[in-house]
Amino acid sequence: MELRTLRYFVAVGEELHFGRAAARLHMSQPPLSRAIRQLESELGAVLLNRSATGTTLTAAGETLLTEARELLDRAERARARVTAAAGPASLTVGILADSSDLGVNRLAAAYRQRFPEVEVRVRETDLTDPTCGLRAGLVDVALTRGPFEETALAVRELRADPVGAVLRADDPLAGRARLRLADLAERRWFQFPEGTDPRWQAYWNGGERRQGPVVRAVQECRHAVLWNGTVGMAPLGHEPPAGLAVVPVADMPPSRVVAVWNAGDPNPLVRSFVRTAAAVYGA
Amino acid sequence: MELRTLRYFVAVGEELHFGRAAARLHMSQPPLSRAIRQLESELGAVLLNRSATGTTLTAAGETLLTEARELLDRAERARARVTAAAGPASLTVGILADSSDLGVNRLAAAYRQRFPEVEVRVRETDLTDPTCGLRAGLVDVALTRGPFEETALAVRELRADPVGAVLRADDPLAGRARLRLADLAERRWFQFPEGTDPRWQAYWNGGERRQGPVVRAVQECRHAVLWNGTVGMAPLGHEPPAGLAVVPVADMPPSRVVAVWNAGDPNPLVRSFVRTAAAVYGA
């Protein structure tokens, strides 16, 4: 007799209809029927009278319905008391500046709903540190992109985006449907500052050493493309800014959106944040 | 936050030692550690301070310990109320007479412990009906052996015993380590009365039509062997009665110990009995 099963039973007992109860529970009808049957066999009592005309509660079912409501209510209050006893909590999340397209909004909403009492601080960082200050202890968890040096970090992949070249809209290559890295070999690519994670730098340069202006933020990248004809890589999937075009590059490996935290961080909020992120992203 | 997890946490919170708590829960330490970690991440609070010197509860852990005890206690009382509301319950179990070796004793103990308020009636039947009166409604569930006509019956196999020939101890074949059915072709085999399930009859006759005295009970079989030199098949695995020998027969398929009930029987006690039986027999 687990709380999950009791939630199922309460839904059925209130709806008196397996199909509607299943819909309310966001599941399909057969596993719900099976769960109720198992509950009956575990308790050794018939809880529901099934018939084509309608489902009704037995005496035992009535009893369990009130008991289950009580139990679930108590459980919810127990959870509230525990989080209250844990004292004020906060979590600092690092994200790459301007990466508003990462679904951070949905994630923030889901997390705040799940842990309303946690103060979530968001720290945006420029492109010089893909881990957003994780190693320096500036953030508890980072929502960012790979790749980077992963030593002592724990990584959970959330999504993978195809990557394209950012070009001026009037660039001769901007009209092409697909490009290869070789098409861009002669261009200047924007570079990240000295000390930037080498794997990160190499990835966004298409695996080669390149020449080009140093940039620290997404805006700077755009400006470099617009004014200097520099090229660079960017994930696909959102509308390019006016005057720019993003053309898929076939031989760029996809860009991995990841959650990262310090391996062994004892803070349970970090784990719960990553779990929520994985759920929101469907990973 | 499920009740199972709370049971785990109570064990750890009381023992303040993962290894001992795991032993108390009859499980190993790693999954217990993991479950507690998941609980912490679900609640968003650290419950335990781990250190090599000892494990202690945090404030949140103290709170959860009392709350969890309370919840588990309430859950147990809810279960009791539900079974009380279901009214008096009884279950009639059919077994083959003289088959005391089937492990029925352990099963009865396990079931009574699980459902103390259920009156379990046991009905022993002779060898003429392998389903022990299940079809006639004389029993709710039968603990018996196959094979038999299974239409409209649900069957769960619990064990399979090798089968041997029952011979007088002074029979020339009694000293052999193994026999084949051909060795017994010329003997008289005991027969079951007219109307006995044909698959049952055929199985215990080694698949052939035979001649021999009609018997209805295990005792009669033994007498027929002792006094008339009749042969017959019996499951191995227990000491043969004085004066008799049981020699394995290579080409007899094993005898299946099964639980049987009427398919679609709505009585949840039947399902729970079968589940208990499967657990006791390790099936």
Place this chain on the structure above:
DNA sequence: GGCGGCCGATACCGCGCGGGTATCGTTGCG
């Protein structure tokens, strides 16, 4: 009275989770 539609049950499948064993890292102690 036969037929279609509704509803719960059944059959079957794939995957994730909960359990296992083996091993590691840290810490405290002889």
Place this chain on the structure above:
DNA sequence: CGCAACGATACCCGCGCGGTATCGGCCGCC
């Protein structure tokens, strides 16, 4: 300094849960 204790981690496997497809039985309707 090595060892023992203890919790964490890594990895594997089997079962349970949730899914889809389908059945069966009981209604109402024409």
